[in-house]
Amino acid sequence: MRGFPIQVSAEAAAAHAAAIVVDLHNDLLTKLTHLPYDFGRAHGPAAFWNPLRLDLDLPRIRRGGIDALGCIMFAGFRWGRERRFWRQLARARRLAADYPENLVLARSADDIRAARAAGRIALFLGVEGSYAIDHDPEAGVARLAEAGVAFLGPLWDRKSRAGASCRTPAQRDSGLTELGRVLVRACNDAGILLDVAHASKRTFWDILAASRTGPFSSHSGAASVHPHPRNLDDDQLRAIGERGGIVGVIFVTAYLGGRCCTLERVVDHIEHVARVGGEDCVALGSDFDGFMTLPRGLRDAGDLPRLTELLWRRGWREPRLGKLLGGNALRYLAIPGRLGGLLTHLEEKVPGHFRTP
16 A cells, blocks of 8 residues: 655755654644554554554654654544543653653754754644633633643634634635634733644634734645645645745645555645745644555655655755755744743633643
8 A cells, every 4th residue: 555665865864864854743642542552662564554553653753753743632523522632631741751761742942952952852732623622712722831732723624613624615614703713812822823724714814814923734735736625725825924834744645636646746745835835834744643544655654754855856955955844843833932931921810720631
């Protein structure tokens, strides 16, 4: 299923190793919370597609040269969502405690750089779907800020109380709700970045209008390369770039161009985002461990240098290559003031919500 081997040249391997490589989106915490994987052991690639495979483990992250991972706390589905959601935060903390020589939880771009200098992999936290905090967004955001969450996406593949998802039919797309506007303000106040992945068209534009900080997409493709409700059109790409945001290009075949596409298709989407949004706009947003099919040539995270090789063959060099691999993500993650004195303000505003889950 995942053939199409790619030989990585010495030049591309050196460029990959020299870069700080940041992947904005993966679902590792969801799998580790629910399934008995040994994160410290190298898992072999699946012979056939298996949604329960593990794309990320410590040896393969090292082999892939990944320095920082945006680990998602997934808040989708209705059953047990709050308990499941907060268990993922506990799992992230346990990962860092279990592998202190290899992992560190990061709250900022500076933390990521420090982790790289110390030879550690930085894990930073994001939220996919506001469903677990919809009942009280201000208190929920305060709790997330205290936990060091870097970004929040209000939507997944179904609508939330904050707004409509990309799966909402256009005639029923009501955009961002009043509760959603409260959520956006709370995130702005707390220095939590806003992720527009999975948002409907109207919700997307409403978030851009309401947010004081330019939003981003942690994992999307380019609709002009492959039309899909999850992908962003050129107007959206330009708007994100003009606001200083970034687009993490996804590695999932359904959004790239179909089940049989190869890793070359990821490069097609990357080049289109860079062409339309600007070279400062494009980043990596793999969606590793997202229960979806990866393109041929990319068996798991250990194969990530193959993507750099394909980019190298198309003429990508510094500084553009380094920006894509992680520089743009680091620049964007440094935009808001990371917590700092905000915690005292938030504790005064929403007392009693800073207990460890």
